[in-house]
Amino acid sequence: MTEPVFQAPSALRPEHPVPRSLSGLVAEFGLDHRGGIDEVEVSGVSLDSRSIEAGDLYIGMPGRNAHGASFAGVARDSGAVAVLTDEAGAELAAESGLPVVITSDVRVALGDVAAWVYRTLEDPPTLLGVTGTNGKTSVVYILSAILGQLGVVSGLSSTAERRIGSLAVTSRLTTPEATELHGMLARMREAEVRTVAIEVSAQALSRHRIDGVVFDVVGFTNLSHDHLDDYADMDEYFRAKLELFQPDRARRAVVTVDSEWGSRLVAESRIPVVTLATRPGIEAEWTMTLTEEAAGHTEFVLEGPGSQRLQTRIPLLGWFMAANAALAIVMLVEAGYDVDVIAHALERDGGIDVFIPGRAELISGGRGPLVYIDYGHSPDAFENTLAAIRKFARGRIIMVFGADGDRDASKRVDMGAIAARGSDVVVVTDFHPRFEDPAAIRATLVGAARAAVPEREIYEVADPRAAFREALAHAQDGDVILYAGPGHEDYHEVAGEKLPYSARDDARLALMEAGWL
Numbered sequence: 118m119t120e121p122v123f124q125a126p127s128a129l130r131p132e133h134p135v136p137r138s139l140s141g142l143v144a145e146f147g148l149d150h151r152g153g154i155d156e157v158e159v160s161g162v163s164l165d166s167r168s169i170e171a172g173d174l175y176i177g178m179p180g181r182n183a184h185g186a187s188f189a190g191v192a193r194d195s196g197a198v199a200v201l202t203d204e205a206g207a208e209l210a211a212e213s214g215l216p217v218v219i220t221s222d223v224r225v226a227l228g229d230v231a232a233w234v235y236r237t238l239e240d241p242p243t244l245l246g247v248t249g250t251n252g253k254t255s256v257v258y259i260l261s262a263i264l265g266q267l268g269v270v271s272g273l274s275s276t277a278e279r280r281i282g283s284l285a286v287t288s289r290l291t292t293p294e295a296t297e298l299h300g301m302l303a304r305m306r307e308a309e310v311r312t313v314a315i316e317v318s319a320q321a322l323s324r325h326r327i328d329g330v331v332f333d334v335v336g337f338t339n340l341s342h343d344h345l346d347d348y349a350d351m352d353e354y355f356r357a358k359l360e361l362f363q364p365d366r367a368r369r370a371v372v373t374v375d376s377e378w379g380s381r382l383v384a385e386s387r388i389p390v391v392t393l394a395t396r397p398g399i400e401a402e403w404t405m406t407l408t409e410e411a412a413g414h415t416e417f418v419l420e421g422p423g424s425q426r427l428q429t430r431i432p433l434l435g436w437f438m439a440a441n442a443a444l445a446i447v448m449l450v451e452a453g454y455d456v457d458v459i460a461h462a463l464e465r466d467g468g469i470d471v472f473i474p475g476r477a478e479l480i481s482g483g484r485g486p487l488v489y490i491d492y493g494h495s496p497d498a499f500e501n502t503l504a505a506i507r508k509f510a511r512g513r514i515i516m517v518f519g520a521d522g523d524r525d526a527s528k529r530v531d532m533g534a535i536a537a538r539g540s541d542v543v544v545v546t547d548f549h550p551r552f553e554d555p556a557a558i559r560a561t562l563v564g565a566a567r568a569a570v571p572e573r574e575i576y577e578v579a580d581p582r583a584a585f586r587e588a589l590a591h592a593q594d595g596d597v598i599l600y601a602g603p604g605h606e607d608y609h610e611v612a613g614e615k616l617p618y619s620a621r622d623d624a625r626l627a628l629m630e631a632g633w634l
C-alpha cells in the first residue's frame with residue numbers, strides 16, 4: 118500500500134450532499150422545535166462550530182468545558198441553518214436566531230439524526246468493526262490491504278487516518294464522533310466503497326459515537342491495562358467493549374480467545390461468535406500457528422473448520438501482527454469471502470501487501486542498527502514488541518520511550534519495569550507531557566525501570582530528538598532500537614500546544630547524520 122497522494126485538511130464529508138427538510142427530521146424523530154422550520158433544508162451535520170459547512174445542522178452538545186449551543190452564533194456565521202440541542206442549549210442558542218430543534222439527550226440522538234441526514238442506512242456497505250486494547254489500527258489496515266488485493270474498493274477509519282483509496286484525512290479521535298462517522302460513510306458511498314473497516318474504541322461505545330450503524334462483522338483482539346483514567350477498573354473497561362457484541366451493534370463476531378477476557382466475551386456476547394486462538398494450546402474454531410519470525414516479516418498458517426487452510430506472510434514484526442492478520446482474515450471469511458480466494462490473492466502477491474504507519478515500522482536501511490518506530494504505549498504492547506525483537510536480535514536492544522501526561526498514570530510503573538526487563542539499554546524521554554510535569558513522569562518511569570532491574574543501563578533525556586540520538590550513540594551494527602510511543606504522530610503535545618515533531622522523520626534524519634542511512 119502506498120502513502121496517500123493527497124492530504125485533505127479536515128473530515129471526510131460528501132461532495133454532493135442531497136439536502137433533507139428540517140421538518141422531515143422533526144417529524145421522523147418526534148422532536149420539539151422553536152422558530153420557523155418549514156423552508157429549512159439541511160445538507161450536513163456538525164458538532165463543532167469551527168468545522169461548519171454551508172447548510173449544516175449544528176449540534177449544540179454539552180461538554181466538559183462548555184455547552185456547544187453557546188457557539189450557535191459562530192456556527193450561523195459559518196453557514197449553519199439550524200441547531201439541534203437540549204433544553205439548556207435551546208436557551209443559549211436562542212440569540213443566534215436560527216431555528217432550534219430540541220432533544221432530551223443530544224449524544225443519544227446524534228447517531229440516528231446523522232444517519233438520517235446523510236441517508237447512511239440506505240444500502241450501506243459491508244461494515245467491519247475492530248475493538249480491543251491493542252491491534253485495532255493494525256487489523257483495520259490489514260483488512261483494507263487484503264480487500265485491495267481482492268480488488269474490492271474499501272475505506273478505513275483508524276487512529277492514524279480515515280481513508281478512501283489515495284484520499285486520506287488525519288484523525289483526531291480513534292473513532293470519530295457520529296456526525297463525522299456518517300459524513301465519512303456518505304463520502305465513501307460516493308466513491309462506491311463496498312466494504313469499510315472501522316476501529317471502535319471503548320470510549321466511542323461509551324459515548325454513542327457509533328450509534329446509527331450496525332456492523333456486519335466485529336472483531337476482538339485483546340484486553341489489557343489501559344484507559345483506567347476513563348474506566349474505574351478492568352471490569353468496567355471490558356463492559357464498555359462488550360457493548361459492541363450485542364445485536365443492536367453487530368450481526369456476527371470473531372473473538373480472539375487467547376486470554377480470559379476473550380473467553381468471557383464469547384460467553385457474554387449475544388450475537389453469533391466464531392473463535393480464534395493465536396497462541397499454542399488454546400482451543401478455538403480457528404487457530405493461527407507461526408512458521409517464521411524475522412526482522413521484516415512474520416509467516417503463519419491459519420486453519421479453520423472444514424479443512425479451511427491458508428499459509429501466508431505479513432511484512433511486519435512479531436507474532437501479534439500475525440495474530441492481527443489472522444483476525445482480519447477470519448473476519449473477511451465471516452463477511453462472506455472465500456478463504457481459498459483470499460489465499461490465492463495473497464499467494465499471488467507474496468503475502469499481505471500492507472503498510473501500517475508507525476506500527477513496528479522498520480525505518481532503518483540495510484546498514485547499522487535496526488530501528489523500529491512503534492505506537493505501543495501500554496505495558497502489553499511493550500511486552501509483546503520486546504519479546505518479538507528478542508527472537509531475532511543479534512545484538513543489544515535499546516529502548517526509547519516515555520509516557521503520556523494526563524492519561525492513565527497507573528500503567529507507568531509497569532511500562533518502566535517491562536522496558537527494563539525486556540531491553541539492554543533504556544532511554545527515558547518525554548512523550549506528550551500535556552499539562553503534567555514531564556520531569557515527574559520521567560522520574561516514575563526511571564524509578565520503575567531501576568527497581569525492576571537495578572543493573573540496567575538507563576539514560577534520562579527530556580528532549581525526544583536528543584533521546585533518540587543518545588540511543589543511536591550507544592548502538593552498533595546488529596543492535597536494535599525500539600522507539601515506542603509516537604508511532605505515526607507528527608506532533609509533541611506540551612502544555613496545550615502541539616509542537617511539530619515526527620519521530621519517524623527525525624529518526625531517519627539522525628540515522629543519516631550518523632551515516633547509517
Ligand SMILES: CC(=O)N[C@H]1[C@@H](OP(=O)(O)OP(=O)(O)OC[C@H]2O[C@@H](n3ccc(=O)[nH]c3=O)[C@H](O)[C@@H]2O)O[C@H](CO)[C@@H](O)[C@@H]1O[C@H](C)C(=O)N[C@@H](C)C(=O)N[C@H](CCC(=O)O)C(=O)O
Pocket residue numbers: 164165166167178179180181182183184185186188289290291292294318319320321324347
Ligand atoms: C473526554 C471526551 O471524550 N471529550 C470529548 C468531548 O470534549 P469536551 O466535553 O471537552 O467538549 P467541550 O470542549 O466542552 O465542547 C463542548 C462542545 O462544544 C463544541 N465546541 C467547542 C468549542 C468551540 O469553539 N466550538 C464548538 O463547537 C465541541 O465540539 C463540543 O461538541 O467532545 C469533543 C467533541 O467531540 C471530543 O473531541 C472530546 O474528545 C477528546 C478529544 C478525547 O480525548 N477523547 C478521548 C477520551 C477518546 O475518546 N479517546 C479514544 C481513544 C481510544 C484509544 O486510545 O484506543 C478515541 O476514540 O479517540
Ligand SMILES: Nc1ncnc2c1ncn2[C@@H]1O[C@H](COP(=O)(O)OP(=O)(O)OP(=O)(O)O)[C@@H](O)[C@H]1O
Pocket residue numbers: 249250251252253254255256276291316318338339437438440441475476477491492493494497498499501502
Ligand atoms: N494483537 C496485539 N497484541 C498485543 N499488542 C499489539 C497487538 N497489535 C499491536 N500491538 C502493539 O500495540 C501497538 C499499537 O497497535 P495498534 O495501533 O494497531 O493498536 P490500537 O488498538 O489501534 O491502539 P490505539 O487505539 O491506541 O491506536 C503496536 O504498535 C504494537 O506495539
